Amino acid sequence: MTPRWLIARRGVQLTLLAAFAGAPWWGAPLVQGTLASSRWFGALTLSDPLVVLQAALAGHAVAAPALLGAAAVAALAAVLAGRLYCGWVCPVNLITDAVEALRRAIGWHGALLPRADRRLRRVVLAGVLLASALTGSVAWELLNPISHVVRALAFGLWGAGAVALAAVAVCDLLLLRRGWCGHLCPVGAFYGLLGRFGRLHVQARRPEACTHCGDCFQTCPEPQVIAPVLQRQAIGTVIADVDCLRCGRCLDRCAENVFAWRLGAPGRSPR
Ligand code: SF4
Ligand code: SF4
Incomplete structure (x- = not known):
């Protein structure tokens, strides 16, 4: 069977990544920024509502375009399905799916942690929000591999991007099967809750x-x-x-x- 939904997802993910990485080829950037906050075609601002929520909890003033952009993304996630983001947009999904494919190809089913509760990601999410409020910083953006990867593509900052991708791959390959997206990532946990009543x-x-x-x-x-x-x-x-x-x-x-x-x-x- 042709995996048409897989092909469609990869098409969307790679097109988005090409848009972030492509300024040298397109002449003028289609998009500026990262998935945390981006401006498309010089007119449309889209922001990650989790980033904006952390900024608000940290006591930062959030500019009106970022607020509106976060509201638009949150509304889309709430109406359709929050974790569409994970499967159709997030670049880290490419890595975790690749590690899972590698596991199957070599028949490796082991892990240092044989299993963990998948609700752990909601605990991580609560910790991230608490840390933002207590430290006055957008805490998760220091670690967020999604932002590091898009920054690497958009601005050539490959040091942190490569470390982040390697950490996710090692996590899924050695620590816990489907560990990152399936157990730890607070971004996926947040979008899942946001899309609780999605259609x-x-x-x-x-x-x-x-x-x-x-x-x-x-x-x-x-x-x-x-x-x-x-x-x-x-x-x-x-x-x-x-x-x-x-x-x-x-x-x-x-x-x-x-x-x-x-x-x-x-x-x-x-x-
Ligand atoms: S187990 Fe899953 S893949 Fe197999 S026939 Fe049933 S629904 Fe389809
Ligand atoms: S995550 Fe949902 S759509 Fe994807 S394979 Fe599982 S049940 Fe199907």
Whole structure:
């Protein structure tokens, strides 16, 4: 099967990265800044609402364009699905998916930590917000690998970017499987909570066709979100868990076409 949703995601991610990196080629930059706060086509400001929230907690004055940009991104995340950001925008997802592919290719399933609670990322998020309030700084931006990678692309600051990427790769390869995005990243935790009532979901369109092959569980970066839907065996039941990235890998991998996208309220059956 052609992994069309994977191809679409990579297209979006790489186009965004090319926009940040491409000023020398385009002549004039399409975008200035980083994913923390960026200005597109010299007119449209988009800001990461978590960065703006940290700045506000730190007591910094936030400029009106940054506030409006954060509100726009937050509204989009809330209406659609917060973790779309993780699967379709975040450059670190390219690294963590690559490490997972490497693990599968070499048959390496080990880790120093055999398992950890996936709610750990919400504890990290609370710690980040508390640290911003206590230190008067946008605390997570000192560490945030997303910002370091985009800064590296946009401004050539590859020292911190390379260290950040290496740390994420080592984390996922040696410390904890799917450790960074699946357990630790407070950005994903924040967008997941923001999209709690979002309207874009994956639904079980043909649960009765499931052969229990396990392919969707193996490919899903958050496999714990799938089981409740398949267990219910109810047509139209959606994956409503905030941890679902809406990456579409389960749609790509399921040979029985059990899954489909659904846009609408999660509670209603489409039939
Ligand atoms: S990939 Fe499809 S058939 Fe296989 S377990 Fe998942 S839903 Fe069932
Ligand atoms: S359930 Fe499907 S869309 Fe959601 S994270 Fe897993 S593979 Fe991606």
